[in-house]
Amino acid sequence: MSYSCNIEQQVINWYQECWNKPIFPLFKRPVLTLDTSLSTGKYPWANEDAVEILEQFFDTFEVDRREFSFAKYWPNEETFIPINSLRSKQNKWRWVEPEPLTLKMLVESAKAGHWLYD
Numbered sequence: 667m668s669y670s671c672n673i674e675q676q677v678i679n680w681y682q683e684c685w686n687k688p689i690f691p692l693f694k695r696p697v698l699t700l701d702t703s704l705s706t707g708k709y710p711w712a713n714e715d716a717v718e719i720l721e722q723f724f725d726t727f728e729v730d731r732r733e734f735s736f737a738k739y740w741p742n743e744e745t746f747i748p749i750n751s752l753r754s755k756q757n758k759w760r761w762v763e764p765e766p767l768t769l770k771m772l773v774e775s776a777k778a779g780h781w782l783y784d
Contacts, residue, residue: 673727673773673776673777674700674773674777676727676776677723677727677769677772677773677776678698678700678769678773680723680726680727681698681769681772682695682698684719684722685719686698689709696708696709698769699769700768700769700770700773701768701769701770702768702769703766703767703768704716704719704739704767704768704769705739705740705764705765705766705767706764706765706766706767707766710764713740716736716739716740717736720734720736723772723776727772727775727776728779729775729776729778729779729780729781730779730780730781731781732780732781733780733781733782733784734781734784735784738764738765738784739764739765739766739767740764741762741763741764742761742762742764771783
């Protein structure tokens, strides 16, 4: 087995074992592919969970995180909506569509040893 296939399998196995849990106790785990997104799609992670997942990823696979921009993938998490009603119309918060952060991005960055996508 080549090094890149090995890293790919290690990342998939790590995510499957640590984070790909059933949504409810008797439900099946979501099916994983390299296109599975942590930030968009059917089962996006909340900001707090994503921080923990990504910190563990960067540490486990020794990936340099300096170029990683969390706000690109979770841009709406730091907004306190009730305060929005006090803002002027031009300053009101607007939903920003998050970029997908996929397992493939994690795999490729683990292979490179640094974050490749920002």
